[in-house]
Amino acid sequence: MKVAVLDITGKETGRKxxxxxxxxxxxxNEHAIYLDVKQYLAHQRQGTHKAxxxxxxxxxTRKLKKQKGTGTARAGSIKSPVFRxxxxxxxxRPKDYSQKLNKNLKRLARKSALSLKSKENALVVVEDFNFEAPKTKQFVSFLTSLGLENKKSLIVLGDTNNNVYLSSRNLERSEVVTGSELNTYKIVHANSxxxxxSALEGIESNLKK
Structure with missing residues:
Protein backbone atom coordinates (compact mmCIF):
# COMPACT_ATOMS: atom_id res chain seq x y z
CA MET A 1 0.00 0.00 0.00
CA LYS A 2 1.47 3.33 -1.08
CA VAL A 3 0.90 6.59 0.81
CA ALA A 4 1.84 10.12 -0.24
CA VAL A 5 4.51 11.85 1.84
CA LEU A 6 3.51 15.34 3.02
CA ASP A 7 5.75 18.22 4.02
CA ILE A 8 5.45 20.40 7.13
CA THR A 9 2.90 22.62 5.37
CA GLY A 10 0.62 19.69 4.58
CA LYS A 11 1.37 19.66 0.86
CA GLU A 12 2.42 16.56 -1.06
CA THR A 13 6.14 16.29 -1.75
CA GLY A 14 5.58 14.24 -4.89
CA ARG A 15 7.03 11.15 -3.20
CA LYS A 16 5.25 8.06 -1.94
CA ASN A 29 -7.02 -8.68 16.43
CA GLU A 30 -9.24 -6.68 18.79
CA HIS A 31 -8.69 -9.01 21.74
CA ALA A 32 -4.91 -8.49 21.49
CA ILE A 33 -5.51 -4.72 21.48
CA TYR A 34 -7.74 -5.07 24.55
CA LEU A 35 -5.14 -7.07 26.47
CA ASP A 36 -2.30 -4.68 25.63
CA VAL A 37 -4.33 -1.58 26.55
CA LYS A 38 -5.46 -3.28 29.76
CA GLN A 39 -1.84 -4.02 30.68
CA TYR A 40 -0.75 -0.43 29.94
CA LEU A 41 -3.50 1.06 32.13
CA ALA A 42 -2.78 -1.46 34.91
CA HIS A 43 0.88 -0.41 34.91
CA GLN A 44 -0.17 3.21 35.51
CA ARG A 45 -1.46 2.22 38.94
CA GLN A 46 1.04 2.63 41.77
CA GLY A 47 -0.67 0.17 44.07
CA THR A 48 0.53 2.01 47.20
CA HIS A 49 -2.94 2.31 48.76
CA LYS A 50 -3.01 1.24 52.42
CA ALA A 51 -5.41 1.52 55.36
CA THR A 61 -5.13 -1.48 75.25
CA ARG A 62 -7.21 -0.76 78.36
CA LYS A 63 -10.65 -2.36 78.48
CA LEU A 64 -13.09 0.50 77.95
CA LYS A 65 -15.77 -0.57 80.42
CA LYS A 66 -16.77 -3.51 82.49
CA GLN A 67 -18.01 -6.56 80.68
CA LYS A 68 -21.51 -6.70 82.16
CA GLY A 69 -24.08 -4.43 83.69
CA THR A 70 -23.77 -1.36 81.45
CA GLY A 71 -26.79 -2.16 79.30
CA THR A 72 -24.74 -1.67 76.15
CA ALA A 73 -22.63 -3.90 73.99
CA ARG A 74 -19.39 -5.21 75.43
CA ALA A 75 -16.25 -3.42 74.26
CA GLY A 76 -12.64 -4.39 74.88
CA SER A 77 -10.53 -2.02 72.77
CA ILE A 78 -10.66 1.55 71.54
CA LYS A 79 -8.98 0.24 68.36
CA SER A 80 -12.04 -1.78 67.39
CA PRO A 81 -13.40 -1.01 63.89
CA VAL A 82 -16.80 -0.09 65.36
CA PHE A 83 -15.33 3.03 67.01
CA ARG A 84 -14.30 6.21 65.27
CA ARG A 93 -3.38 -3.13 51.04
CA PRO A 94 -0.40 -2.48 48.75
CA LYS A 95 -0.77 -4.48 45.56
CA ASP A 96 1.20 -5.06 42.40
CA TYR A 97 -1.13 -4.52 39.44
CA SER A 98 1.40 -5.42 36.76
CA GLN A 99 0.36 -7.97 34.14
CA LYS A 100 2.53 -10.10 31.90
CA LEU A 101 2.06 -10.37 28.14
CA ASN A 102 4.43 -12.09 25.76
CA LYS A 103 6.27 -10.07 23.11
CA ASN A 104 4.49 -11.65 20.16
CA LEU A 105 1.06 -10.68 21.50
CA LYS A 106 2.18 -7.10 22.17
CA ARG A 107 3.63 -6.89 18.68
CA LEU A 108 0.36 -8.22 17.24
CA ALA A 109 -1.59 -5.62 19.22
CA ARG A 110 0.49 -2.72 17.86
CA LYS A 111 0.20 -4.02 14.30
CA SER A 112 -3.55 -4.41 14.76
CA ALA A 113 -3.91 -0.86 16.09
CA LEU A 114 -1.85 0.57 13.21
CA SER A 115 -3.86 -1.45 10.69
CA LEU A 116 -7.09 -0.06 12.15
CA LYS A 117 -5.79 3.51 11.77
CA SER A 118 -4.70 2.77 8.22
CA LYS A 119 -8.13 1.28 7.44
CA GLU A 120 -9.83 4.39 8.85
CA ASN A 121 -7.55 6.71 6.80
CA ALA A 122 -6.32 8.15 10.09
CA LEU A 123 -2.64 7.57 9.27
CA VAL A 124 -0.46 10.33 7.79
CA VAL A 125 3.19 10.17 6.70
CA VAL A 126 5.27 13.37 6.72
CA GLU A 127 8.89 14.01 5.89
CA ASP A 128 11.29 14.50 8.79
CA PHE A 129 11.13 18.04 10.16
CA ASN A 130 12.64 20.20 12.86
CA PHE A 131 12.04 23.59 14.50
CA GLU A 132 14.85 26.08 15.10
CA ALA A 133 13.46 26.81 18.56
CA PRO A 134 10.53 25.60 20.70
CA LYS A 135 7.47 27.46 19.35
CA THR A 136 3.97 26.29 20.20
CA LYS A 137 2.56 28.61 17.53
CA GLN A 138 4.68 26.90 14.89
CA PHE A 139 3.51 23.46 16.03
CA VAL A 140 -0.14 24.58 15.95
CA SER A 141 0.44 25.79 12.40
CA PHE A 142 1.80 22.34 11.53
CA LEU A 143 -1.31 20.64 12.97
CA THR A 144 -3.60 23.09 11.18
CA SER A 145 -1.95 22.34 7.84
CA LEU A 146 -2.80 18.65 8.39
CA GLY A 147 -6.35 19.42 9.57
CA LEU A 148 -5.62 18.11 13.08
CA GLU A 149 -5.92 21.27 15.15
CA ASN A 150 -9.13 20.11 16.90
CA LYS A 151 -8.38 16.39 16.99
CA LYS A 152 -6.42 14.14 19.31
CA SER A 153 -3.21 13.53 17.40
CA LEU A 154 -0.13 11.42 17.95
CA ILE A 155 3.08 12.60 16.27
CA VAL A 156 5.72 9.86 16.01
CA LEU A 157 9.34 10.93 15.45
CA GLY A 158 12.29 8.76 14.52
CA ASP A 159 14.55 10.20 17.23
CA THR A 160 14.18 12.52 20.21
CA ASN A 161 13.71 16.14 19.14
CA ASN A 162 13.46 18.55 22.07
CA ASN A 163 12.34 21.54 20.00
CA VAL A 164 9.38 19.64 18.55
CA TYR A 165 8.54 18.02 21.88
CA LEU A 166 8.63 21.29 23.82
CA SER A 167 6.55 23.00 21.13
CA SER A 168 3.76 20.47 21.67
CA ARG A 169 3.85 20.20 25.44
CA ASN A 170 1.21 22.87 26.10
CA LEU A 171 -1.30 21.29 23.73
CA GLU A 172 -3.73 18.98 25.49
CA ARG A 173 -4.93 17.16 22.38
CA SER A 174 -1.52 16.46 20.84
CA GLU A 175 1.33 14.20 21.94
CA VAL A 176 4.82 13.73 20.51
CA VAL A 177 6.65 10.42 20.99
CA THR A 178 9.50 8.56 19.36
CA GLY A 179 9.06 5.27 17.54
CA SER A 180 10.55 3.38 20.49
CA GLU A 181 7.93 4.91 22.84
CA LEU A 182 4.99 3.96 20.64
CA ASN A 183 2.48 1.64 22.25
CA THR A 184 -1.00 0.31 21.52
CA TYR A 185 -2.78 2.60 23.98
CA LYS A 186 -1.34 5.77 22.45
CA ILE A 187 -2.28 4.62 18.94
CA VAL A 188 -5.86 3.73 19.89
CA HIS A 189 -6.34 6.88 22.00
CA ALA A 190 -5.45 9.24 19.13
CA ASN A 191 -7.87 10.21 16.37
CA SER A 192 -4.99 10.50 13.91
CA SER A 198 12.41 7.91 9.87
CA ALA A 199 9.86 6.71 12.45
CA LEU A 200 8.13 4.62 9.79
CA GLU A 201 11.34 2.77 8.98
CA GLY A 202 11.99 2.00 12.66
CA ILE A 203 8.43 0.85 13.32
CA GLU A 204 8.38 -1.51 10.36
CA SER A 205 11.77 -3.04 11.15
CA ASN A 206 10.72 -3.56 14.77
CA LEU A 207 7.27 -5.04 14.14
CA LYS A 208 8.30 -7.32 11.29
CA LYS A 209 10.44 -9.43 13.62
Whole structure:
Protein backbone atom coordinates (compact mmCIF):
# COMPACT_ATOMS: atom_id res chain seq x y z
CA MET A 1 0.00 0.00 0.00
CA LYS A 2 1.47 3.33 -1.08
CA VAL A 3 0.90 6.59 0.81
CA ALA A 4 1.84 10.12 -0.24
CA VAL A 5 4.51 11.85 1.84
CA LEU A 6 3.51 15.34 3.02
CA ASP A 7 5.75 18.22 4.02
CA ILE A 8 5.45 20.40 7.13
CA THR A 9 2.90 22.62 5.37
CA GLY A 10 0.62 19.69 4.58
CA LYS A 11 1.37 19.66 0.86
CA GLU A 12 2.42 16.56 -1.06
CA THR A 13 6.14 16.29 -1.75
CA GLY A 14 5.58 14.24 -4.89
CA ARG A 15 7.03 11.15 -3.20
CA LYS A 16 5.25 8.06 -1.94
CA UNK A 17 6.25 5.41 0.57
CA UNK A 18 5.27 1.76 0.60
CA UNK A 19 3.58 0.73 3.84
CA UNK A 20 4.29 -2.87 4.76
CA UNK A 21 1.19 -5.08 4.60
CA UNK A 22 2.66 -7.10 7.49
CA UNK A 23 2.32 -4.05 9.76
CA UNK A 24 -0.38 -1.78 8.32
CA UNK A 25 -2.75 -4.15 6.53
CA UNK A 26 -3.28 -7.18 8.74
CA UNK A 27 -6.66 -8.39 10.01
CA UNK A 28 -6.92 -6.52 13.34
CA ASN A 29 -7.02 -8.68 16.43
CA GLU A 30 -9.24 -6.68 18.79
CA HIS A 31 -8.69 -9.01 21.74
CA ALA A 32 -4.91 -8.49 21.49
CA ILE A 33 -5.51 -4.72 21.48
CA TYR A 34 -7.74 -5.07 24.55
CA LEU A 35 -5.14 -7.07 26.47
CA ASP A 36 -2.30 -4.68 25.63
CA VAL A 37 -4.33 -1.58 26.55
CA LYS A 38 -5.46 -3.28 29.76
CA GLN A 39 -1.84 -4.02 30.68
CA TYR A 40 -0.75 -0.43 29.94
CA LEU A 41 -3.50 1.06 32.13
CA ALA A 42 -2.78 -1.46 34.91
CA HIS A 43 0.88 -0.41 34.91
CA GLN A 44 -0.17 3.21 35.51
CA ARG A 45 -1.46 2.22 38.94
CA GLN A 46 1.04 2.63 41.77
CA GLY A 47 -0.67 0.17 44.07
CA THR A 48 0.53 2.01 47.20
CA HIS A 49 -2.94 2.31 48.76
CA LYS A 50 -3.01 1.24 52.42
CA ALA A 51 -5.41 1.52 55.36
CA UNK A 52 -4.47 0.67 58.94
CA UNK A 53 -6.09 -2.35 60.51
CA UNK A 54 -6.80 -2.67 64.22
CA UNK A 55 -3.39 -4.20 64.90
CA UNK A 56 -1.65 -1.14 63.43
CA UNK A 57 -3.61 1.59 65.22
CA UNK A 58 -1.97 3.54 68.06
CA UNK A 59 -4.19 3.48 71.11
CA UNK A 60 -4.67 2.22 74.62
CA THR A 61 -5.13 -1.48 75.25
CA ARG A 62 -7.21 -0.76 78.36
CA LYS A 63 -10.65 -2.36 78.48
CA LEU A 64 -13.09 0.50 77.95
CA LYS A 65 -15.77 -0.57 80.42
CA LYS A 66 -16.77 -3.51 82.49
CA GLN A 67 -18.01 -6.56 80.68
CA LYS A 68 -21.51 -6.70 82.16
CA GLY A 69 -24.08 -4.43 83.69
CA THR A 70 -23.77 -1.36 81.45
CA GLY A 71 -26.79 -2.16 79.30
CA THR A 72 -24.74 -1.67 76.15
CA ALA A 73 -22.63 -3.90 73.99
CA ARG A 74 -19.39 -5.21 75.43
CA ALA A 75 -16.25 -3.42 74.26
CA GLY A 76 -12.64 -4.39 74.88
CA SER A 77 -10.53 -2.02 72.77
CA ILE A 78 -10.66 1.55 71.54
CA LYS A 79 -8.98 0.24 68.36
CA SER A 80 -12.04 -1.78 67.39
CA PRO A 81 -13.40 -1.01 63.89
CA VAL A 82 -16.80 -0.09 65.36
CA PHE A 83 -15.33 3.03 67.01
CA ARG A 84 -14.30 6.21 65.27
CA UNK A 85 -10.53 6.17 64.80
CA UNK A 86 -10.41 2.41 65.02
CA UNK A 87 -8.88 0.04 62.52
CA UNK A 88 -10.39 -0.56 59.09
CA UNK A 89 -11.96 -3.93 58.31
CA UNK A 90 -10.69 -5.46 55.05
CA UNK A 91 -9.07 -2.18 54.04
CA UNK A 92 -6.91 -1.75 50.93
CA ARG A 93 -3.38 -3.13 51.04
CA PRO A 94 -0.40 -2.48 48.75
CA LYS A 95 -0.77 -4.48 45.56
CA ASP A 96 1.20 -5.06 42.40
CA TYR A 97 -1.13 -4.52 39.44
CA SER A 98 1.40 -5.42 36.76
CA GLN A 99 0.36 -7.97 34.14
CA LYS A 100 2.53 -10.10 31.90
CA LEU A 101 2.06 -10.37 28.14
CA ASN A 102 4.43 -12.09 25.76
CA LYS A 103 6.27 -10.07 23.11
CA ASN A 104 4.49 -11.65 20.16
CA LEU A 105 1.06 -10.68 21.50
CA LYS A 106 2.18 -7.10 22.17
CA ARG A 107 3.63 -6.89 18.68
CA LEU A 108 0.36 -8.22 17.24
CA ALA A 109 -1.59 -5.62 19.22
CA ARG A 110 0.49 -2.72 17.86
CA LYS A 111 0.20 -4.02 14.30
CA SER A 112 -3.55 -4.41 14.76
CA ALA A 113 -3.91 -0.86 16.09
CA LEU A 114 -1.85 0.57 13.21
CA SER A 115 -3.86 -1.45 10.69
CA LEU A 116 -7.09 -0.06 12.15
CA LYS A 117 -5.79 3.51 11.77
CA SER A 118 -4.70 2.77 8.22
CA LYS A 119 -8.13 1.28 7.44
CA GLU A 120 -9.83 4.39 8.85
CA ASN A 121 -7.55 6.71 6.80
CA ALA A 122 -6.32 8.15 10.09
CA LEU A 123 -2.64 7.57 9.27
CA VAL A 124 -0.46 10.33 7.79
CA VAL A 125 3.19 10.17 6.70
CA VAL A 126 5.27 13.37 6.72
CA GLU A 127 8.89 14.01 5.89
CA ASP A 128 11.29 14.50 8.79
CA PHE A 129 11.13 18.04 10.16
CA ASN A 130 12.64 20.20 12.86
CA PHE A 131 12.04 23.59 14.50
CA GLU A 132 14.85 26.08 15.10
CA ALA A 133 13.46 26.81 18.56
CA PRO A 134 10.53 25.60 20.70
CA LYS A 135 7.47 27.46 19.35
CA THR A 136 3.97 26.29 20.20
CA LYS A 137 2.56 28.61 17.53
CA GLN A 138 4.68 26.90 14.89
CA PHE A 139 3.51 23.46 16.03
CA VAL A 140 -0.14 24.58 15.95
CA SER A 141 0.44 25.79 12.40
CA PHE A 142 1.80 22.34 11.53
CA LEU A 143 -1.31 20.64 12.97
CA THR A 144 -3.60 23.09 11.18
CA SER A 145 -1.95 22.34 7.84
CA LEU A 146 -2.80 18.65 8.39
CA GLY A 147 -6.35 19.42 9.57
CA LEU A 148 -5.62 18.11 13.08
CA GLU A 149 -5.92 21.27 15.15
CA ASN A 150 -9.13 20.11 16.90
CA LYS A 151 -8.38 16.39 16.99
CA LYS A 152 -6.42 14.14 19.31
CA SER A 153 -3.21 13.53 17.40
CA LEU A 154 -0.13 11.42 17.95
CA ILE A 155 3.08 12.60 16.27
CA VAL A 156 5.72 9.86 16.01
CA LEU A 157 9.34 10.93 15.45
CA GLY A 158 12.29 8.76 14.52
CA ASP A 159 14.55 10.20 17.23
CA THR A 160 14.18 12.52 20.21
CA ASN A 161 13.71 16.14 19.14
CA ASN A 162 13.46 18.55 22.07
CA ASN A 163 12.34 21.54 20.00
CA VAL A 164 9.38 19.64 18.55
CA TYR A 165 8.54 18.02 21.88
CA LEU A 166 8.63 21.29 23.82
CA SER A 167 6.55 23.00 21.13
CA SER A 168 3.76 20.47 21.67
CA ARG A 169 3.85 20.20 25.44
CA ASN A 170 1.21 22.87 26.10
CA LEU A 171 -1.30 21.29 23.73
CA GLU A 172 -3.73 18.98 25.49
CA ARG A 173 -4.93 17.16 22.38
CA SER A 174 -1.52 16.46 20.84
CA GLU A 175 1.33 14.20 21.94
CA VAL A 176 4.82 13.73 20.51
CA VAL A 177 6.65 10.42 20.99
CA THR A 178 9.50 8.56 19.36
CA GLY A 179 9.06 5.27 17.54
CA SER A 180 10.55 3.38 20.49
CA GLU A 181 7.93 4.91 22.84
CA LEU A 182 4.99 3.96 20.64
CA ASN A 183 2.48 1.64 22.25
CA THR A 184 -1.00 0.31 21.52
CA TYR A 185 -2.78 2.60 23.98
CA LYS A 186 -1.34 5.77 22.45
CA ILE A 187 -2.28 4.62 18.94
CA VAL A 188 -5.86 3.73 19.89
CA HIS A 189 -6.34 6.88 22.00
CA ALA A 190 -5.45 9.24 19.13
CA ASN A 191 -7.87 10.21 16.37
CA SER A 192 -4.99 10.50 13.91
CA UNK A 193 -1.43 9.17 13.87
CA UNK A 194 1.29 11.17 12.08
CA UNK A 195 4.45 9.22 11.25
CA UNK A 196 7.69 10.78 10.09
CA UNK A 197 9.63 8.86 7.45
CA SER A 198 12.41 7.91 9.87
CA ALA A 199 9.86 6.71 12.45
CA LEU A 200 8.13 4.62 9.79
CA GLU A 201 11.34 2.77 8.98
CA GLY A 202 11.99 2.00 12.66
CA ILE A 203 8.43 0.85 13.32
CA GLU A 204 8.38 -1.51 10.36
CA SER A 205 11.77 -3.04 11.15
CA ASN A 206 10.72 -3.56 14.77
CA LEU A 207 7.27 -5.04 14.14
CA LYS A 208 8.30 -7.32 11.29
CA LYS A 209 10.44 -9.43 13.62
Missing amino acids: VELSDEVFAIEP KERGEISGS GGGRVFGP VVLTE
